[in-house]
Amino acid sequence: MATVELRNVRKQFGNHEVIHGIDLLIQDHEFIAFVGPSGCGKSTLLRMIAGLEQVTGGEVLIDGSPAQDVPPAKRGLAMVFQSYALYPHMTVAENMSFSLRLSGASKAEREQKVRAVARILEMEPLLERKPSQLSGGQLQRVAIGRAMVRQPKAFLMDEPLSNLDAALQGQMRLELARLHRELNTTMIYVTHDQLEAMTMADRIVVLNEGNVEQLGSPLELYQHPATFFVAGFIGAPKMNFLDAEVKSVSEQSLTLALAGGASVVVPRPLQELKGGEKIRLGVRAEYLALEPEGDLRGEIEALEHLGPRAYIHARLADGARLVAQTDGDTQARPGDRVAFRVRSEATHLFNASGKALTRPGPQTPLS
Amino acid sequence: MRRIRQTRWGLAVAVWAIALGMFFPILWMFLCSFKTEIAAVAVPPKLFFRPTLENYYAVLQRADYLAFARNSVLVSLGSTLLALALAIPAAYSMAFFPTRRTRDILLWMLSTKMLPAVGVLVPIYLLWRDLGLLDTVFGLILIDSISVLPIVVWMLFSFFREVPAVILEASRMDGATQTEELLHVLLPLCTPGIAATALLSIILCWNEAFWSLNLTTVKAATLTTFTASFSSPEGLFWAKLSAASTLSIAPILIFGWMSQRQMVRGLSFGAVK
Amino acid sequence: MTGEVAAKPSRQLHSKSLLAPSVGALLLWMVVPLAMTLWFSAEHYNLLSPGKTAFAGWENYRDLLTHRALWVAMGNTLFLVGLVLAITLILGTFFSLLLNQDFPGRNICRLLVIAPFFVMPTVSALIWKTMLMNPVFGLFAWITRSLGFGTIEFFSSMPMLSIVVIVGWEWTPFAVLILLPALHSLNPEQMEAARLDGAGPIALFRHIELPHLLRPMAVVAMIEMIFFLSLFAEIYVATGGGPGLASTNLAYLIFRDALLGFDVGRASAGGVVAIILANIVSFFLMRVMGRNLEDLR
Numbered sequence: 055m056a057t058v059e060l061r062n063v064r065k066q067f068g069n070h071e072v073i074h075g076i077d078l079l080i081q082d083h084e085f086i087a088f089v090g091p092s093g094c095g096k097s098t099l100l101r102m103i104a105g106l107e108q109v110t111g112g113e114v115l116i117d118g119s120p121a122q123d124v125p126p127a128k129r130g131l132a133m134v135f136q137s138y139a140l141y142p143h144m145t146v147a148e149n150m151s152f153s154l155r156l157s158g159a160s161k162a163e164r165e166q167k168v169r170a171v172a173r174i175l176e177m178e179p180l181l182e183r184k185p186s187q188l189s190g191g192q193l194q195r196v197a198i199g200r201a202m203v204r205q206p207k208a209f210l211m212d213e214p215l216s217n218l219d220a221a222l223q224g225q226m227r228l229e230l231a232r233l234h235r236e237l238n239t240t241m242i243y244v245t246h247d248q249l250e251a252m253t254m255a256d257r258i259v260v261l262n263e264g265n266v267e268q269l270g271s272p273l274e275l276y277q278h279p280a281t282f283f284v285a286g287f288i289g290a291p292k293m294n295f296l297d298a299e300v301k302s303v304s305e306q307s308l309t310l311a312l313a314g315g316a317s318v319v320v321p322r323p324l325q326e327l328k329g330g331e332k333i334r335l336g337v338r339a340e341y342l343a344l345e346p347e348g349d350l351r352g353e354i355e356a357l358e359h360l361g362p363r364a365y366i367h368a369r370l371a372d373g374a375r376l377v378a379q380t381d382g383d384t385q386a387r388p389g390d391r392v393a394f395r396v397r398s399e400a401t402h403l404f405n406a407s408g409k410a411l412t413r414p415g416p417q418t419p420l421s
Numbered sequence: 422m423r424r425i426r427q428t429r430w431g432l433a434v435a436v437w438a439i440a441l442g443m444f445f446p447i448l449w450m451f452l453c454s455f456k457t458e459i460a461a462v463a464v465p466p467k468l469f470f471r472p473t474l475e476n477y478y479a480v481l482q483r484a485d486y487l488a489f490a491r492n493s494v495l496v497s498l499g500s501t502l503l504a505l506a507l508a509i510p511a512a513y514s515m516a517f518f519p520t521r522r523t524r525d526i527l528l529w530m531l532s533t534k535m536l537p538a539v540g541v542l543v544p545i546y547l548l549w550r551d552l553g554l555l556d557t558v559f560g561l562i563l564i565d566s567i568s569v570l571p572i573v574v575w576m577l578f579s580f581f582r583e584v585p586a587v588i589l590e591a592s593r594m595d596g597a598t599q600t601e602e603l604l605h606v607l608l609p610l611c612t613p614g615i616a617a618t619a620l621l622s623i624i625l626c627w628n629e630a631f632w633s634l635n636l637t638t639v640k641a642a643t644l645t646t647f648t649a650s651f652s653s654p655e656g657l658f659w660a661k662l663s664a665a666s667t668l669s670i671a672p673i674l675i676f677g678w679m680s681q682r683q684m685v686r687g688l689s690f691g692a693v694k
Numbered sequence: 695m696t697g698e699v700a701a702k703p704s705r706q707l708h709s710k711s712l713l714a715p716s717v718g719a720l721l722l723w724m725v726v727p728l729a730m731t732l733w734f735s736a737e738h739y740n741l742l743s744p745g746k747t748a749f750a751g752w753e754n755y756r757d758l759l760t761h762r763a764l765w766v767a768m769g770n771t772l773f774l775v776g777l778v779l780a781i782t783l784i785l786g787t788f789f790s791l792l793l794n795q796d797f798p799g800r801n802i803c804r805l806l807v808i809a810p811f812f813v814m815p816t817v818s819a820l821i822w823k824t825m826l827m828n829p830v831f832g833l834f835a836w837i838t839r840s841l842g843f844g845t846i847e848f849f850s851s852m853p854m855l856s857i858v859v860i861v862g863w864e865w866t867p868f869a870v871l872i873l874l875p876a877l878h879s880l881n882p883e884q885m886e887a888a889r890l891d892g893a894g895p896i897a898l899f900r901h902i903e904l905p906h907l908l909r910p911m912a913v914v915a916m917i918e919m920i921f922f923l924s925l926f927a928e929i930y931v932a933t934g935g936g937p938g939l940a941s942t943n944l945a946y947l948i949f950r951d952a953l954l955g956f957d958v959g960r961a962s963a964g965g966v967v968a969i970i971l972a973n974i975v976s977f978f979l980m981r982v983m984g985r986n987l988e989d990l991r
Contacts, residue, residue, distance in 0.1 A: 106590050127596030139587035143609050152605075153595035204595070433797040439789065440803035443867065446821045447809055449833065453825065466833050507719060510712035518709040526717065533720045535976035536728075537924040539945040540965040543952050544730030567723045574716060628814045630927030631945075635953060649816040649931050659824060666817045677812035678805050685875050688913065 056082050056117065056130075056207035056240045058103060063112035065098055065264075072098060073264045075112065080208075085234050085241045087251035090261035090287070096244045097212055099261070103242065104133050104210050116207065127153075132201035136213040138193045140185040140200070147181040150200045171202045174236070191222050198233070208240035215250065227254055248288050252276070260284050282408035285336050291365060291377045293336045293402070296350075300331045308403075310335060313372040316349030320398050324411055333411070336402035339365060342378035344386075348393035350376065356388055368392050447670075454663035461660040476664035486665060489647040493627055493669075495558050496643055500565035501622040504573045505615070507566070512577035513603065517586060527578065530571045538568070538631050549636055558641045561633065565626045573622055576687035580614030581607065617683030620676050627673050644669040728969070734962035741956035754963035764964065766939045767947040768971070770854055774861070774943055775922045781862040782918060783911060786869025791903070793870065794877045804874065811867040819931035822860045823849065853933050853941035860928050865921075869914050876910040877903065916979045923972050944968045 058080040065073035073095045080086050088096040101107035103114055105126030114122045121129050140149050148155075150171065151164040159167075172178045177195050185193060194214060201209055214230075215223045231254050234241050245251055251258045252272045260267040260275065260283070267287075268280040279285035285293050298310040301317065308320045308327065318335065327333070342350075344366075352370035359382065366378045366386060378394055386392065403411040441448075453461050455472035480486050515523050545564065546555075554560030584607060592606045608615070630645040637646060648669060651662055735755070738748045758764050793804050810818065826833050827848040835845050848856045880903065888902055924945045929935060935942035935950060942950070948968060952961035 104594065106593065126594050131594075133591070133594045135587050135591060137585065137587055139585065139591035141588060141592070141606060141610075152592070156596045156601060156605075200591075200595075429797060432792070432795055433799070436792045436795075436797065436803055437799065439792065440806040443863070444806040444809055446818075446826060446863070447813065449825055450817075450821050464830070464836060466836055507716045511716035514709040514712035526713070530716070530720055532976055533724055534920050535923075535972050535979075536724060537945065537965075537968045537972045539924050539926065539948045540969040540972070541727035541731055542948060543734055543958050543962050543965060544727040546952070547730070547958075548727070567719060570716060570720060624812060628812075630815050630930075631924070634927070634930065635949070645814055645816050645927065648814060648820060649927065651820060662820070662824070666814075666820060670813045670817055673814070674809060674812045677808070681808060681871060682875070685871055688872065688917070 057115075058208060058240070058242065059113075059115040059118075060099075060103075061113040061115065063099070063102065063114060064110050065095070065102060065107070066110040071110075071264065073102075073110075076264075076266055078259065078266070078269070080240065080242060082240055083238050084256045085231075085243065085254060087243045087245060087255035087258045088261060089245055089248055089251040089258055090267075092246060093263070094261040095264040096246075096261050100133075100210050100212055100242060100244045104131055105129050106133075127156075130207040131210055132204045132206035132208075133210040133212065134197045134201050134214045136216055138185075138197040138217075140193060140196055142185050145182050145184055146177070146188075146196050146199075149185070149196060150203045152200070153204050167203050168199075171199045174202070174233075175199050190218050191226065194218065194226060198230075202237075206239070208242060211241065211243045213245055214243075216245070216247070223250075230254060249290065252288070258288075260287060262287075278410075279336075279402060280410050282334060282336070282404040282410075285402055285404070285410070289338060291339050293338050294342065294376045294378075296335045296337075296374060298333055298335045300327050300329055300333065302329060303327055312350070313374065314351070314370060316351075318349065318396050318398055318401070320401055320403070322403075324403070327411075332406060334404040335396075336404060337396050337400065339377045339379040341397040341400040342376060342394045343397065344378065344380055344392060345395040346393055348395040350394040350396065352376070352392060352394075354386055354388050354390045354392050357384075357386060366392065368394070447674075450663045451667055453660055454667045456660050456663075458658070458660045461663070476661045477668070479661055480665045480668060486647065486668075489642055489644050490668070492558055492561075492637075492641055493643040493645075496561045496565060496629075496633075496641075497623045497626040499558070499562040500569060500626045501573075501619050503562060503566040504570050504622055505577075505619060507570060508573040508577050509615075511574050512581050513607070515574075516578055516581035516584075517589065527575065530574055534568075534571045542635060545632075546635060554636075556637050556639065556641045560636060561641055561643070564632045564636065565629055568629070568632070569622050569625050572625070572688075573618055576618040576621065576684075577611075577615065579687050580611050580618070583614075584610050613683055614687055617680045617687055620680040621684045621688075624673050624677055731962045731965045731969070734958050735966050737959050737962075739958040741958055750959055754959045755966075758960060758963045758967065763939055763942070763947060764944075764967065767942050767944045768967075770939075770941065771923065771943040771945075771971070773854060774858060774925065775919065777858050778861045778865060778922055779915060779918055781858070782866045782869045783914065785862070785866045786873050786914065787907065787911075789866070789870050790873040790877050791899070793874055804870075808867040808871050810864050811871065813864065815864065815927035816931050818864050819860055819928045822856070822863070823932045827856060849933050849941075850937055853937060857925075857928055857932060857941055860932060861922070861925065864928075865918060868918070872910050872914050873907055876907055880906050919975055919979060923975065924968070944971070 058078075060076055060078040062075045062077060063073060064071060064075050076099065088099060090096050098107060102109050102122075105121070105124065109122040112122075113120050116124075116129055116131070141152065144152065147165075147168050150168045151159075154164045154167065168181070169178070172181055175195050175198065177192065177199065180188065180192060180196070185196070188196065194217075197214065211230075215226050218226060227250060230241075230243075234254075243251070243255065252275075255272060257269065257271055258275055259269050262283050268275060268284045270278075275284060275288045279288060282295075286295065296312050298312050298318070301309040301311045303309075303323070303325065305323055306321060308322055308324055310318045310320060310333070312318060312335070350370055352368045354366055354368050355375075356367040358365040358367070362382045364380050364382050364384050364386075366380055366384070368376050368378065370376065376394065380386070405411055454476055455474070456467070456470050457473055457475070460467050460470045515527060549555045549560050549564075552560075554563070588610075589602055589606060592602050597605065627643075628645065629643075630649065633643045633645045634649060637643070648666055651658070736750055736752075738750045738753070789807055793800060793807065813821075824832070827835075829835050829845050829847050834848070838844065838846055884902055885898060888898055893901065925943060926945045926949065929941055929943060929946045930949075933941040935946045939947075944964070945968070948961050948964040951957050951964060955961075
């Protein structure tokens with residue numbers, strides 16, 4: 055069993071509170087990602103779970119028992135650091151067996167465990183080398199190997215791939231996913247890259263300024279963001295946002311006035327809204343269709359050709375910018391005049407404080 | 422191409438001349454130590470002579486010279502060990518648990534070095550006299566270790582800071598107690614830096630003259646006191662004086678040459694990479 | 695957060711106690727003797743008649759400040775410090791620039807140049823006094839006589855300058871020790887870019903090498919100041935402060951009063967003056983060093 059629970063966990067540095075009362079239950083065996091912009095507190099949260107950072111308030115429970123006063127080594131967790139933090143003066147084998155040496159394991163036991171892990175990670179030829187002789191990817195493997203040797207209840211990973219080049223990152227992502235399946239151990243993964251979180255995690259915790267914005271599966275976060283922040287953070291390219299004003303509310307639908315005179319009818323009877331209320335409309339690039347008669351008019355500023363599809367970056371009459379997805383073989387050019395139609399059932403609505411207003415209906419992308 | 426070659430050689434000659442010029446006094450003393458006393462005071466000074474080892478024999482046979490040398494060794498090593506014992510924990514604490522006051526404490530420690538020794542000559546002399554520490558090796562060790570402590574802390578601090586804190590955190594995750602962290606990770610990583618610091622401390626204590634001259638007379642006198650006592654020599658002893666002086670400075674010169682790069686790294690505090 | 699290790703309350707207490715011995719020792723060193731010096735400076739206390747101490751108030755200071763000796767000593771001290779600092783920094787920079795070039799035997803030259811720093815100050819003074827500057831047997835005397843300049847009595851006619859030469863010889867290598875690696879660490883690409891921009895050797899020095907050296911120069915200046923203000927051994931061995939007071943600095947004056955004149959009161963007053971002087975100098979230096987330490991936060 056390896057559940058980790060956070061109950062009303064708070065963290066203060068001096069007089070400055072950086073984590074404001076977080077509740078979280080991490081299930082056994084799951085791969086959960088903490089994701090968010092720099093400074094949101096994700097690393098601090100991880101370090102509090104690890105025991106490298108003191109908890110100012112609240113409780114950290116590992117397997118049901120309070121752990122906030124337990125020293126890091128006794129929590130049964132292992133950490134993979136962003137900068138690997140390998141011991142430069144020890145060989146790879148010594149790095150990996152250091153924890154066993156400290157706990158008094160016999161030489162035979164140490165060797166056996168190190169070899170077993172080295173085999174899984176395919177790094178047997180590296181065992182006698184020193185960190186200074188290894189490449190970035192190899193260093194990463196050693197750091198993971200060091201954690202694995204401890205056979206922890208859960209792996210804590212603090213942006214482990216951010217120091218690798220793009221190609222290596224992609225490769226290591228798959229490796230980590232494979233490792234997770236093979237070991238079936240809880241993994242708590244911190245990253246600022248929403249793509250990493252989306253591709254690897256069972257569940258994602260989106261953090262912003264010390265608060266949990268939303269907790270859910272990748273698809274949930276993508277299709278049903280609970281807040282304006284999550285909508286803008288998850289998914290690339292970033293969701294388009296338009297300022298809108300409520301024109302009228304009927305029993306079946308909502309009419310919104312957009313800047314520049316366009317209007318959109320959303321098939322959602324949100325009775326709580328009044329005429330004149332200001333809300334924000336969110337729509338993803340794949341739900342903006344190019345239509346000559348469309349309401350949103352503007353000019354193409356740039357195009358990104360990605361092969362199977364292309365992204366049109368346009369500027370509307372009122373200055374707002376949009377990104378729309380279209381076919382890869384589009385003939386559009388920068389400078390062209392363009393118009394869009396919004397797939398109104400695929401829109402996300404957010405009130406002034408950023409909360410999402412009910413869920414949009416079932417969605418299928420346009421192309 | 423030829424112009425560059427010429428300037429290259431011109432430069433080499435110029436620098437060699439300067440280097441030899443700077444080293445010359447030491448070289449001259451070294452040569453004199455192999456002359457006979459008569460040859461040593463010959464006018465005009467002899468460049469070519471019959472070398473002899475008689476001076477070295479004479480000096481090493483003197484029981485008091487060996488006593489002075491022994492005192493120098495004891496004081497240098499003793500002060501260095503005491504300073505390291507105090508400084509390693511202090512530098513560790515300041516490097517890895519810095520507070521807002523850390524910078525101020527470091528600067529304050531440095532400022533204690535600015536206190537001119539001569540300003541407290543009188544009280545220290547009287548204190549040492551009353552405590553029975555005058556003319557003792559231990560008394561000299563106490564004073565030398567305090568004198569050298571700020572520099573030792575400063576250098577150790579700058580070397581410790583070069584170790585990324587994540588590595589110590591990793592060792593903590595691996596189960597290390599604070600002592601194990603220090604022994605298995607920090608000290609092995611910083612061994613070159615600690616060695617350089619220790620060597621600098623030995624050099625400073627070995628060459629220390631003010632307190633040796635004022636707090637010792639016969640039993641605990643060091644080589645600095647010994648050489649200073651020849652400030653009004655009679656010409657007849659020059660060759661032996663050269664031999665004694667060469668013996669006094671040789672070990673330190675070699676230590677200094679060996680450790681100079683590492684010492685500079687610590688002293689410059691990151692101003693020099 | 696980064697760069698610091700998380701400290702549990704127990705660890706933080708522990709880390710304070712790690713600092714305590716060093717801080718305590720230095721505090722003791724500062725407070726007790728300092729207090730005693732201040733106390734003695736206000737007393738009539740002569741070691742030859744220890745029983746008869748009497749309160750003197752400002753008398754020792756008045757004595758000190760009205761006699762020539764103190765002012766001559768202070769003047770000599772400042773002269774010494776200022777001149778040697780200038781010499782070591784200028785020559786040190788010059789030598790470093792030369793040694794930074796590539797030429798055969800460069801590493802050996804470096805070792806030769808820094809050697810004098812490791813020599814005991816007493817031995818240095820001896821070498822210069824007896825072997826080089828001695829008017830009868832010294833090498834320099836022989837050279838000047840051979841060139842027809844007669845004999846120069848270095849220590850009689852220019853005692854302070856002679857001391858300056860000795861100390862300069864000892865400490866210029868120290869400047870090289872610190873400045874040369876600093877120069878070496880200068881990014882060669884910077885120099886290349888400047889050369890492409892048309893900079894000649896003088897411009898290169900002024901605009902690139904010199905600014906890069908300012909920080910290590912500050913370190914050199916600070917360390918040298920600490921040692922020069924209380925220079926003692928060289929004067930003790932080479933000139934004994936003479937002739938008269940000509941080469942007496944503050945340190946030697948106090949030593950003379952205390953251990954040769956046995957006048958504890960007067961020596962303590964002199965000590966206080968020395969401390970005040972050192973504090974003034976160090977105040978300015980700490981500001982410079984503090985700025986150096988800024989980027990370590």
